[in-house]
Amino acid sequence: MTLNKSYLICVDESSIERDEHIIVTYDIETTSDTSLGQIGEVIAYDPTIGTWAKTQGETDEIIEAYSGKLLLPLPSESAQRGRIRIAIPVHNINPKIGGVPHMWAILGAPYTLKQVTRIHLVNIDVPRSFTDHLPGPQFGIAGIREIMGVTESRPFLATMLKPRTGLSSDGYAQLALDVYRGGVDIVFDDELLVSPESSPLFERAERVKAVAIQVEAETGEPKRYAANVTSSVRYLREMSLKAKAIGVDFLYLNPVSIGLSALEMVASDDEICLPILCCRSSYGMLTRGNDGIAFFVLLKLARFCGADGMHIGSIGGRLPHAIIGDDSKLRSRVSWLRTKLKHVKRTFPIVSGGLHPGNLERNVERLGKDIIIQAGSGVIGHPDGPLAGGKAMRDALNAVLQGIPTFEAAHKSAELEAALGRWGYLDGEGVHDLDELWAEPPRQVSGTTIYTSGGSVVIGDVDTRGGDFVGRDQCRGKESGE
Incomplete structure (x- = not known):
């Protein structure tokens, strides 16, 4: 494993020009005959200029200028498990041709690599010389608020159409009609609902958009629709333009399945010119088991590639998926998406996954007001139907904005009472039954808060074990507004 070029490949981190390198962090475990230092040299050298045998022209000058660098100090030179940081010269990658x-x-x-028994990509810091060539969000948080026509700083309520397949286009339109009337702001196609035989995409889009217009006229409140156009790249532009012609307000895309480059393509198309809201379905395939990439890395790259909104999971959601996350992970994801950069607009965090009126309050308290709260089954699965589900969510949100615990607001809202009776109420100590709450309200847990443009966020230790963290690389970007 020894490369005999350690003096060129292993360098002190302080000697690196950060604006000239892509800094990558891996969490690594090696075989018993290989140390972190040895494997780090290979990871720095092999993907940039190396191969299994020395080739003609592989001079010290070439290695110094083009090889990746293993940044020192290491956790321990002889250790076989820990984090290593690799600096890749940014001039190795043309941001347009290659990108x-x-x-x-x-x-x-x-x-x-055979000598690696576990590898997890936990962070990537990309210099502005590279990201300036990526589209970034074309609308961002401010642009979406303008499209919504809502100037007040409040979360938006969204519902995802359920079931994922099986209903007709008229059936989905009726669901949309009910939840819009209940108080939901945005209806999304489900992330796994594109164009099944039972409900072709453009037929469904026309009917859902029609009821959005109808309810907006009835209520005077903005009602918007996000159509899922996730498709083969061969048809993606055509699908996006047709959806726009129908009048959809947002495009809903899966950058994991279509690829980040496809996201770039749609975001940079001046003719399409619609906000792009992104899901993360199938991300688990990239991280199941001991290997993979941290969700935090996907968030960063999706923002640079054009995501105006991005799913981040939820706090205390009822879904049995790892993406749900805990407080620290969710706060770090929100912090990155809303961090202000001069050259990249902020991305709307979409809080989703097992949300319902009983855990809405906890998510708003911990994540702030610049979020989209997306609840599918937690609205449509209400005991009294989707209209009541929409009203329960809106009543819960209104209570939170007024500083009233949702379990107290349930005294004046039959719909909210029914929702909390079914799913309970989440606070920092766990989930409580409504009868328990009304008999003996939980004590208020004090905490330290900081106030950001997105609302108050409770300070806490951030769990970095899964790669979700906001470190010095990310915090460097807090410069100016959009």
């Missing part, structure tokens, strides 16, 4: 796909290929190269 994100080329960078992705370099990041993935170490995963097949």
Whole structure:
């Protein structure tokens, strides 16, 4: 494993020009005959200029200028488990000809090394010289608020159409009609609902958009629709333009399945010119088991590639998925998406996954007001139907904005009472039954808060074990507004 070029490849972190390198952090375990230092040299050298045998022209000058660098100090030179940081010269990757796909290929190269028993990509810090060539969000938080026509700083309520398949287009339109009338702001197609035989995409889009217009006229409140156009790249532009012609307000895309480059393509198309809201379905395939990439890395790259909104999971959601997360992980995800950068607009965090009126309050308290709260089954699955589900969510949100615990607001809202009776009420100590709450309200747990443009966020230790963290690389970007 010894490369005999350690003096060129292993460098002190302070000697690196950060604006000239892509800094990558891996969490690594090695075989018993290989140390972190040894494997780090290989990961720095092999994907950039190396191969299994020395080649003609591989001079010290070439290695110094083009090889990746293993940043020192290491956790322990002889250790076989820990984090290593690799600096890749940014001039190795043309941001247009190659771009994100080329960078992705370099990041993935170490995963097949035999001496690695576990590898997890936990962070990537990309310099502005590279990200300036990526589209970034075209609308961002401010642009979406303008499209919504809501100037007050409040979360938006969204519902995802359920069931994922099986209903007709008229059936989904009726669901949309009910939840819009109940108080929901945005209806999303489900992330796994595109164009099944039972409900072709454009037929469904026309009917859902029609009821959005109808309810907006009835209530005077803005009602918007996000159509799922996740498709083969061959048809993606055509699908997006047709959806726009129908009048959909947002495009809903899955950058994991279509690829980050496809997201770039849609975001940079001046003719499409619609906000792009992104899900993360199938992300688990990239991180199941001991290997993979942290969700935090996907969030960063999706924002740079054009996501105006991005799913982040939820606090205390009822879904049995790892993406739900805990307080620290969710706060770090929100912090990154809303961090202000001069050259990249902020991305709307979409809080989703097992949400309902009983855990809405906890998510708003912990994550702030610049969020989209997306509840599918927690609205449509209300005991009294989707209209009552929409009203229960809106009553819960109104109570939170007024500083009233939702279990107290349930005294004056039959719909909210029914929702909390079914799903309970979440606070910092766990889930409580409504009868328990009304008999003996929980004590208020004090905490330290900081106030951001997105609302108050409770300070706490951030769990970095899964790669979700806001470190010095990310905090460097807090410069100016959009």
